[in-house]
Amino acid sequence: xxxxxxxxxxxxxxxxxxxxxxxxxxxxxxxxxxxxxxxxxxxxxxxxxxxxxxxxxxxxxxxxxxxxxxxxxxxxxxxxxxxxxxxxxxxxxxxxxxxxxxxxxxxxxxxxxxxxxxxxxxxxxxxxxxxxxxxxxxxxxxxxxxxxxxxxxxxxxxxxxxxxxxxxxxxxxxxxxxxxxxxxxxxxxxxxxxxxxxxxxxxxxxxxxxxxxxxxxxxxxxxxxxxxxxxxxxxxxxxxxxxxxxxxxxxxxxxxxxxxxxxxxxxxxxxxxxxxxxxxxxxxxxxxxxxxxxxxxxxxxxxxxxxxxxxxxxxxxxxxxxxxxxxxxxxxxxxxxxxxxxxxxxxxxxxxxxxxxxxxxx
Amino acid sequence: xxxxxxxxxxxxxxxxxxxxxxxxxxxxxxxxxxxxxxxxxxxxxxxxxxxxxxxxxxxxxxxxxxxxxxxxxxxxxxxxxxxxxxxxxxxxxxxxxxxxxxxxxxxxxxxxxxxxxxxxxxxxxxxxxxxxxxxxxxxxxxxxxxxxxxxxxxxxxxxxxxxxxxxxxxxxxxxxxxxxxxxxxxxxxxxxxxxxxxxxxxxxxxxxxxxxxxxxxxxxxxxxxxxxxxxxxxxxxxxxxxxxxxxxxxxxxxxxxxxxxxxxxxxxxxxxxxxxxxxxxxxxxxxxxxxxxxxxxxxxxxxxxxxxxxxxxxxxxxxxxxxxxxxxxxxxxxxxxxxxxxxxxxxxxxxxxxxxxxxxxx
Numbered sequence: 001x002x003x004x005x006x007x008x009x010x011x012x013x014x015x016x017x018x019x020x021x022x023x024x025x026x027x028x029x030x031x032x033x034x035x036x037x038x039x040x041x042x043x044x045x046x047x048x049x050x051x052x053x054x055x056x057x058x059x060x061x062x063x064x065x066x067x068x069x070x071x072x073x074x075x076x077x078x079x080x081x082x083x084x085x086x087x088x089x090x091x092x093x094x095x096x097x098x099x100x101x102x103x104x105x106x107x108x109x110x111x112x113x114x115x116x117x118x119x120x121x122x123x124x125x126x127x128x129x130x131x132x133x134x135x136x137x138x139x140x141x142x143x144x145x146x147x148x149x150x151x152x153x154x155x156x157x158x159x160x161x162x163x164x165x166x167x168x169x170x171x172x173x174x175x176x177x178x179x180x181x182x183x184x185x186x187x188x189x190x191x192x193x194x195x196x197x198x199x200x201x202x203x204x205x206x207x208x209x210x211x212x213x214x215x216x217x218x219x220x221x222x223x224x225x226x227x228x229x230x231x232x233x234x235x236x237x238x239x240x241x242x243x244x245x246x247x248x249x250x251x252x253x254x255x256x257x258x259x260x261x262x263x264x265x266x267x268x269x270x271x272x273x274x275x276x277x278x279x280x281x282x283x284x285x286x287x288x289x290x291x292x293x294x295x296x297x298x299x300x301x302x303x304x305x306x307x308x309x310x311x312x313x314x315x316x317x318x319x320x321x322x323x324x325x326x327x328x329x330x331x332x333x334x335x336x337x338x339x340x341x342x343x344x345x346x347x348x349x350x351x352x353x354x355x356x357x358x359x360x361x362x
Numbered sequence: 363x364x365x366x367x368x369x370x371x372x373x374x375x376x377x378x379x380x381x382x383x384x385x386x387x388x389x390x391x392x393x394x395x396x397x398x399x400x401x402x403x404x405x406x407x408x409x410x411x412x413x414x415x416x417x418x419x420x421x422x423x424x425x426x427x428x429x430x431x432x433x434x435x436x437x438x439x440x441x442x443x444x445x446x447x448x449x450x451x452x453x454x455x456x457x458x459x460x461x462x463x464x465x466x467x468x469x470x471x472x473x474x475x476x477x478x479x480x481x482x483x484x485x486x487x488x489x490x491x492x493x494x495x496x497x498x499x500x501x502x503x504x505x506x507x508x509x510x511x512x513x514x515x516x517x518x519x520x521x522x523x524x525x526x527x528x529x530x531x532x533x534x535x536x537x538x539x540x541x542x543x544x545x546x547x548x549x550x551x552x553x554x555x556x557x558x559x560x561x562x563x564x565x566x567x568x569x570x571x572x573x574x575x576x577x578x579x580x581x582x583x584x585x586x587x588x589x590x591x592x593x594x595x596x597x598x599x600x601x602x603x604x605x606x607x608x609x610x611x612x613x614x615x616x617x618x619x620x621x622x623x624x625x626x627x628x629x630x631x632x633x634x635x636x637x638x639x640x641x642x643x644x645x646x647x648x649x650x651x652x653x654x655x656x657x658x659x660x661x662x663x664x665x666x667x668x669x670x671x672x673x674x675x676x677x678x679x680x681x682x683x684x685x686x687x688x689x690x691x692x693x694x695x696x697x698x699x700x701x702x703x704x705x706x707x708x709x710x711x712x713x714x715x716x717x718x719x720x721x722x723x724x
Contacts (some may be wrong), residue, residue, distance in 0.1 A: 271706075
């Protein structure tokens with residue numbers, strides 16, 4: 001028996017690389033760019049970017065913010081780094097220092113760029129095709145001068161519903177994108193799809209696909225079984241095992257009451273470690289013991305540091321044993337669903353917590 | 363007009379200190395300990411602990427994990443640091459190095475402590491009184507030897523429903539705590555209440571109150587108006603302003619459709635910055651302009667890096683203007699409610715994101 005207190009986050013860089021290569025192969029002919037924004041969805045942008053650069057030859061990266069690009073630059077010296085949120089006064093120094101390529105999404109940013117151009121950099125242009133988020137609208141494209149259009153090196157847009165095969169928006173946006181780039185940027189390389197769009201077919205892939213979520217193991221094509229290998233697993237030690245008597249309450253606001261005697265385990269992980277509180281009384285943990293996998297339902301409210309689960313059916317459990325919180329049987333996508341959100345948001349929360357003992361498998 | 367891209371997190375250390383003093387005064391006679399676990403709920407444990415230690419004379423701190431105690435030790439050299447998750451093989455070195463005081467919550471940890479005692483440290487004991495989380499149950503207390511009972515320097519428990527004045531659990535746990543400590547630890551200093559319990563009355567305060575959430579501005583006594591000053595504010599720049607036509611969709615999965623022409627703003631913050639995705643189509647942002655405060659409803663799904671809001675009623679808005687995401691009119695508690703959770707979880711997410719320009723007001 002070990003007495004342990006810390007949760008453990010394992011990041012499988014071997015599977016990450018395999019996922020990247022799978023997607024690269026799926027998108028053969030297109031440049032397979034890696035999306036490492038939001039600190040590589042919380043997994044550590046430096047480590048992820050370096051792995052893909054060194055081991056898989058990735059030479060194109062996307063981040064959201066200038067500072068994110070600056071952070072990874074030392075690890076990907078000869079790569080092109082696109083910055084999706086564009087450029088501004090508060091990020092200009094990062095662009096200059098790290099030679100980043102802004103994605104310009106509106107006329108105000110374009111005016112800023114014209115004033116602050118960086119030698120040797122030609123920005124990308126974001127074109128709005130139906131998401132109604134960032135990007136030049138058709139009318140604004142029409143107002144660009146020839147000189148302005150010649151400033152750009154790549155044309156990009158983003159799909160709204162690419163995780164739903166056959167959604168009318170996909171075809172609608174594809175047509176819009178083709179129409180607009182043929183009118184305004186017929187000679188530029190183009191990029192429309194993130195992971196989800198990459199699965200929609202060759203006509204969605206263009207010159208660059210932007211691989212993020214799927215590379216990290218999320219099923220971005222949920223209309224069929226996940227083809228990605230898991231990259232993230234989380235486990236946490238059992239701090240205590242106890243018994244509930246009939247009528248006992250559990251956790252904050254007493255939201256669970258035992259209808260008969262139950263065995264419970266208190267596990268050393270909580271929403272302070274990024275586990276969504278909305279899994280309270282809904283989610284589950286897993287135990288592996290002597291070749292057997294047991295499910296333990298989360299009972300009561302998840303608190304900042306602890307989860308309580310019902311281990312009445314778990315045999316041979318000891319204090320210090322590991323409860324599996326994210327694993328192959330309870331994936332980021334499963335947790336997203338049970339927590340009323342998506343795997344992306346769960347992933348983005350997890351890795352930012354300093355209490356994890358963080359292990360990179362490579 | 364400024365062109366900006368980064369969200370800004372402001373942490374008001376002056377208000378933090380005022381909140382601490384208010385609570386310290388409310389709990390006069392008790393030691394006002396500061397809870398800085400989970401990186402001080404994401405706000406930066408070193409900075410928060412140092413502020414309270416230097417400016418407000420705080421000499422007792424609570425963290426959850428050994429590594430958290432080790433991290434703050436240099437900033438609070440002569441303070442007592444309690445560790446709520448207890449001690450184990452994976453944290454022993456932190457305890458030894460930083461002279462931390464474990465809160466022992468079960469017999470397995472007690473056995474571990476007896477093997478690995480640290481010179482000059484007397485642990486606290488956690489007593490279970492109704493939360494059914496960590497702590498010695500009554501039967502386990504009865505089994506302690508005299509020698510074991512003498513190992514401890516403080517007796518602690520935790521309330522389940524202290525944010526509900528008059529909840530039957532409060533009185534029930536108070537009676538349990540008094541009964542058990544009088545039998546087993548009649549001479550030890552005692553601690554029952556976190557912020558919420560501190561408001562319940564003098565009989566809940568004992569020798570040490572553990573101040574966390576309220577100190578950070580959360581209303582832990584929601585049955586009356588918040589008496590705390592705000593500590594956290596978040597704002598983010600408008601990247602783009604655009605127009606929706608009747609019938610246009612917005613955001614992922616096209617969950618919003620414009621019933622008539624609307625003006626929208628795309629704001630540079632998202633769930634990757636800790637803003638709950640469950641605020642999609644529910645939450646709001648604020649703009650201050652010429653002495654006027656305007657509300658802008660969040661429309662469509664919140665994405666990792668952006669929020670789209672309806673600014674049809676916001677006058678005189680420009681790209682680069684700041685949208686207020688967390689402010690005095692839309693507090694952590696309000697966001698918790700609208701997002702289907704509590705302010706604690708929102709707070710714990712926000713400060714962990716590296717993309718914020720982080721400003722400490724002091």
